[in-house]
Amino acid sequence: MVRTLATGLNVPWGMARLPGGDVLVTSRDTAAITRVAVRNGATTALGTVSESVSNKNAGGEGGLLGIAVSPRFASDRQIFIYHSTDSDNRIARLSYDESAAPGRQLSGYTAVLTGIPHSSNHNGGGLAFGPDGSLFASTGDAYQPAHSQDRGNLAGKILRITPQGRPASGNPFGGSPVWTMGHRNVQGLGWDWAGRMWASEFGENKADELNLIQKGHNYGWPVVEGRGGDARFTDPVAQWGTDVDSPSGIAVAGGSVWMAALRGQRLWRIPLDGTRPVAAPQSFLDGAHGRLRSVLALDDQTLLVGTSNTDGRGDPRSGDDRLLELRIS
Numbered sequence: 001m002v003r004t005l006a007t008g009l010n011v012p013w014g015m016a017r018l019p020g021g022d023v024l025v026t027s028r029d030t031a032a033i034t035r036v037a038v039r040n041g042a043t044t045a046l047g048t049v050s051e052s053v054s055n056k057n058a059g060g061e062g063g064l065l066g067i068a069v070s071p072r073f074a075s076d077r078q079i080f081i082y083h084s085t086d087s088d089n090r091i092a093r094l095s096y097d098e099s100a101a102p103g104r105q106l107s108g109y110t111a112v113l114t115g116i117p118h119s120s121n122h123n124g125g126g127l128a129f130g131p132d133g134s135l136f137a138s139t140g141d142a143y144q145p146a147h148s149q150d151r152g153n154l155a156g157k158i159l160r161i162t163p164q165g166r167p168a169s170g171n172p173f174g175g176s177p178v179w180t181m182g183h184r185n186v187q188g189l190g191w192d193w194a195g196r197m198w199a200s201e202f203g204e205n206k207a208d209e210l211n212l213i214q215k216g217h218n219y220g221w222p223v224v225e226g227r228g229g230d231a232r233f234t235d236p237v238a239q240w241g242t243d244v245d246s247p248s249g250i251a252v253a254g255g256s257v258w259m260a261a262l263r264g265q266r267l268w269r270i271p272l273d274g275t276r277p278v279a280a281p282q283s284f285l286d287g288a289h290g291r292l293r294s295v296l297a298l299d300d301q302t303l304l305v306g307t308s309n310t311d312g313r314g315d316p317r318s319g320d321d322r323l324l325e326l327r328i329s
Contacts, residue, residue: 001327002285005041005304007319009034014067014082014127015249015296019074023296023304025323026062026081028311029054033081033106036323038040038298046096052083055120058313060176062077062089062118065125065187071133072161080112080163082127082137089123091137091165111130112165113177117142117155122202126189126249130197134160134168136179138186138199145222148182156183156221158199158213172216180310182219182233188250188259188295189213196275200259201236208245209236210257212275238270238277249306252326253297260292260305262313267292267326289324290314301328 011028023036024046031052034042054063062084070078070093080093095108116124122140126329131138141148141156148156151173159167160179167177188200197213207226211219211234220233227235238249246263260270266283285292285305293308302325309320 002288003325004319004322005038005234005325006036006043008275009321009323010308011063011308011311012294012321013063013065013125013322015256015304015306015310016067016069016079016128016292017296017298018069021298023323024067024079025306026064027292029056031064031083032066033067033079038325040306041323044072045103047103048084048138049081049092049094049106049109049274051085051109052081053085055084059312060120062120062123065073065123065136066127068127068129068135069181070211071117071129073083073325078163080127080135082125084118084123084314088118089125089139090114091116091127091135091161112163113137113159115154117144117147117153118228119143122185124186126187126199128189130160131195135163136160136184136189136197138189139222140185141183144183148184148216148221149223151176151178154178158182158183158186158189162227179214179215180217180219182221184221184222187248190250190252190257192252192257192272194274198252198257200250201288202246203239203242205242207236207239208242208247210238210250210270211236212245220319224324237275238281240268240281244283244306248292248308249294249296251295251303253303254300258297260295262291262293265289265291267295267303272281284326285319285324290317290320302326303328
């Protein structure tokens with residue numbers, strides 16, 4: 001069963017859940033953060049991030065991207081964002097005051113990690129706290145594929161940092177924030193019931209990927225795309241042709257990874273037994289709502305899915321962009 005929860009959103013990119021259950025949503029091109037009530041879809045404007053710069057006028061993908069809520073939100077009232085500027089991509093934190101007037105609830109912008117390479121496209125943007133309390137971020141190769149194999153460059157990586165922006169203890173490469181490398185453009189990050197990390201990755205023209213993310217591993221770009229069978233690199237768990245996918249957000253629920261597809265205009269379900277797919281991927285919502293960008297699990301039976309039809313590449317419909325509530329079984 002699918003119902004529309006909220007409408008009139010501008011390129012909803014990242015979603016993160018507050019402790020009380022409501023969801024914060026970023027708008028890529030207006031740099032707005034909106035609170036959506038999961039009970040009735042009522043929306044509240046928190047404010048905008050003036051430091052964020054959109055690349056839409058250049059046909060690009062940069063802007064206000066991922067969002068994460070502090071694991072200690074009840075006491076520190078902090079949220080974290082991944083966004084673009086004129087010169088870089090960066091991670092910043094904000095204070096959220098729910099008692100302030102709508103539109104004025106965000107303050108205290110502080111950049112915690114800067115210098116992530118920026119381009120019109122391939123900016124990554126995924127942001128999420130892992131089960132260990134570390135903050136993970138996914139970065140794109142910024143149209144420079146060689147960056148992905150350069151351990152000293154933050155592009156084409158998954159990063160693991162503290163909330164203060166320092167490399168987290170236990171990272172594989174000494175004092176580096178790099179957790180994994182060899183990525184082209186990762187956007188979706190998620191963890192399963194056993195604490196294993198998963199990520200979706202845009203391919204170039206051969207294969208989009210679902211990867212099991214393991215500490216210190218190299219996922220091959222640009223040497224390989226999709227399954228390469230090269231012992232130096234970690235192959236994806238599942239892959240698709242780029243015409244039916246272009247994967248952005250992911251969520252883990254009901255024993256499966258759920259992956260939102262932009263070009264493919266569908267929601268993929270990949271049933272798992274541990275780290276192994278146990279059935280062929282299944283597609284849902286095929287073409288019914290256009291391009292799908294974000295997906296968030298509210299519980300094992302309920303997903304929120306965000307459309308991305310007002311991003312300059314879709315065909316906007318009345319009410320776009322919207323959040324859909326999908327009941328799964």
